Amino acid sequence: MSPAREQILQTTGALLERQGCHATGLNEIIRESGAPKGSLYYYFPAGKDQLVAEAVLEGARGVAERIRANMADLGLEGFVMRIADGVEASGYAAGSPLTAVAMETATTNERINLACREAYGMIVAAFRDGLVEQKPGEEGAAALALFVTAAVEGGIILSRTQHDATPLRVIAAQLGRLEHREGS
Amino acid sequence: MSPAREQILQTTGALLERQGCHATGLNEIIRESGAPKGSLYYYFPAGKDQLVAEAVLEGARGVAERIRANMADLGLEGFVMRIADGVEASGYAAGSPLTAVAMETATTNERINLACREAYGMIVAAFRDGLVEQKPGEEGAAALALFVTAAVEGGIILSRTQHDATPLRVIAAQLGRLEHREGS
DNA sequence: GTCTATACGGTGATAGAC
DNA sequence: GTCTATCACCGTATAGAC
Secondary structure (H helix, E strand, O other): OOOHHHHHHHHHHHHHHHHHOOOOOOHHHHHOOOOOHHHHHHHHOOOOOHHHHHHHHHHHHEEEEEEEEHHHHHHHHHHHHHHHHHHHHHOOOOOOOHHHHHHHHOOOOOOHHHHHHHHHHHHHHHHHHHHHHHHOOOOHHHHHHHHHHHHHHHHHHHHHHHOOOHHHHHHHHOHHHHHHHHHO | OOOOHHHHHHHHHHHHHOOOOOOHHHHHHHHHOOEEEEEEHOOOOOOOOHHHHEEEEEEEHHHHHHHHHHHHHHHHHHHHHHHHHHHHHHOOOOOOOHHHHHHHHHHOOHHHHHHHHHHHHHHHHHHHHHHHHOOOOOOOOOHHHHHHHHHHHHHHHHHHHOOOOOOHHHHHHHHHHHOOOOOO
């Protein structure tokens, strides 16, 4: 795949992360990415919707990968602590491109909404697999994975808003208690 | 306070809830609210920022009130179940005006960001008081309240995105298990 | 207090040259 | 594949009449 196309997707994801969907303009994407200006509608003929949808999915793929790569080593609490570090280090600009876009477009843009659904599906599945790996016999791993996803998502919102990683760290600790006390 | 001003604030909140900040235009607010067009900058001389900030705070006040009014009767699980019903009934357009606005403006608009901080503060405090009321001796109610807020916030995002109240209901059940098993 | 008209910049999108 | 020019539209904000 073309490196220009890849570059466009990546900076789109970064901008969506910080500003959401409507605040991110195509001109801004082109400027920031340094990609050739004329190439936008060449690579993404369906326009902004397609671009945003693909960026969201690519971002979620990355998140799911990081979950799969790190959950076994760090455990749930440790992994969420690492997310807290990441959010802090980014100047509270990060998370995934998902949250803001999902809220903005849930009932106003079907194409992007479908991409967000798929994206959350990937993330929840990654958590589920990670949790099953840790506790093979565990019932209700699917429900727990949903719960973890929601708590982390909420924690990112709170930490971003407060410009303070403490909320995410508190949530990591709470999830850790859950982690070590499960037995039904 | 003027009824026109109040009407403007209310429909602004509703639009923010559905679309977020940047997608909501001042013209749209005026049209939707039926308020006199010339009155917008009369009541909100600092423009959109002021309007959005006040709408966010008013919305959060309402949420905090509902928490205080219902947590004692319904319990945590029951209360979150009711939120699920509300999100479902609204066609997955609801929640509070907060989430989307908070994500969009966390690092890009200081005035609105400060309003969002205060708004989340009110909500977390309401949950904390509700939890303390249920279990007077409980240590760590503040941390638990933060956790609950994050989980519910995340649940709203997931349910809105999936157009399905199940995620919120699963989270309600998980919080219920927590609720009945706390003891440190 | 309310309204109209308008300024000015930015938006996504398209067409056609190279 | 890439670029420029251009489109119609919508955004916020302001000025001035009533």
